[in-house]
Amino acid sequence: MEKVSANGVLSRLSFLEAQSKQKTGAQPQSRVQELKTKVEELKKQRDRLRAEIFVHQNLQKLRTSMDNNEQVEMNDDSENAKLLRVMAKHTQLKDLLLAHHLIGGYDVIKTNQDKCLCFSLATAYQGDILETYNIEISVSQPLRIIRHNIPPFIPVMTLAEETDMQKNIRRFLDTLSLHLNAFTMRKQQLKLVKEQHLSVEVLETNALCSLLVLMLTEPNTNTALLCSLDYSDHTRGLPTRVTIQCEERDLSGSPQWQKNTALLQNTPVHEALQIMRKTGQII
Structure with missing residues (x-):
């Protein structure tokens, strides 16, 4: 075994003590720098919050004045003041659009x-x-x-x-x-029938325009046809049921009148009558 001298032990102890002092001295220095950095970050955050509060307060004051149609004097006429006015107008328009959307555009x-x-x-x-x-x-x-x-x-x-x-x-x-x-829609269709189809006689209707009875005439035989349109669904402008009757013959088996019935049920009545007249079904 190697023999260690007293001088060697003392030298080793001195070296370890010096190294320990360096470490303990460096740690406080690093901690101080870390705290300084944290303080600077907090100051920046404080300044940013102050600026946001300032902008919010001025925007609120401008919005209130706009809603009440009042004039508010700004402290200055700088670019910042102009920007605040634009921002206030923008937020007001956004609120109006949101309200308009929420109530369905009414x-x-x-x-x-x-x-x-x-x-x-x-x-x-x-x-x-x-x-x-x-x-x-x-x-x-x-x-x-x-x-x-x-x-x-x-x-x-x-x-x-x-x-x-x-x-x-x-x-x-x-x-x-x-x-x-x-x-x-139903009322306007009835109005257009009376204006555009003078040969069609309106025999019956009601205030809600949910029932419409028309007298149609075939061009060749001058046969009268009774056309009834029932608008039982009051949320629609088209009839839910259409019947066409003739005293002289049964029209239920006629492909052409079945087609006309479907046309009246799926097309605004004044437009359907126009098509029927152009195709020679009615006068």
Whole structure:
């Protein structure tokens, strides 16, 4: 075994002690730098949050002024102030578009000191805007229909119950709009029949335009035909059942009149009559 001298042991101990001091001295130095870096990051985060709060507060002030049609003086007319105005306008438009989407695209205004909303439901046929109906609903719970100008033969209160207006007002408005548009379509078709087909006699109809009885005439024999259109589905502008009758003969077995019946059931009535007249089926 190699003999270790006292001097060698002392030298080794001195070396280990010096090495330990270097390690313990380097550790605090590294920790201090780490903390300084963390402080700088927190300062940057603080400054960013302050800037966001500033922007949010000014945007809110601008949005409030825009909603109330007021003018708000900014502290300066710098690029930042101009940018804030653009951002406020942008957020206002986004909110309006979102609200418009949520209520299904219906025009709405606040009434009764913001306690009610008045919805406008426009109707159209073949690209033409026709009647517009309005319904005012109290937004306090439970929701209540205050007033409207919807025709009395459309069951507004029944539709509100069936669609559960309290939980889904958009579903109620969509269903009501469907009934109104279908009614407008039927009424407009009846109007066009009277205007475009003078040889066709309207024998019977009703306020809802859900029943239409026409007198048609064959061109060769001048035979009268009784055409009945039943619109039992009040959400559609096309009839659910069509019958054509003739006192002189049975038309049920005629392929041509079966074709005409299908045409009347799947085509707006004024357009179907136009086709039948061009093909020589009626006068």
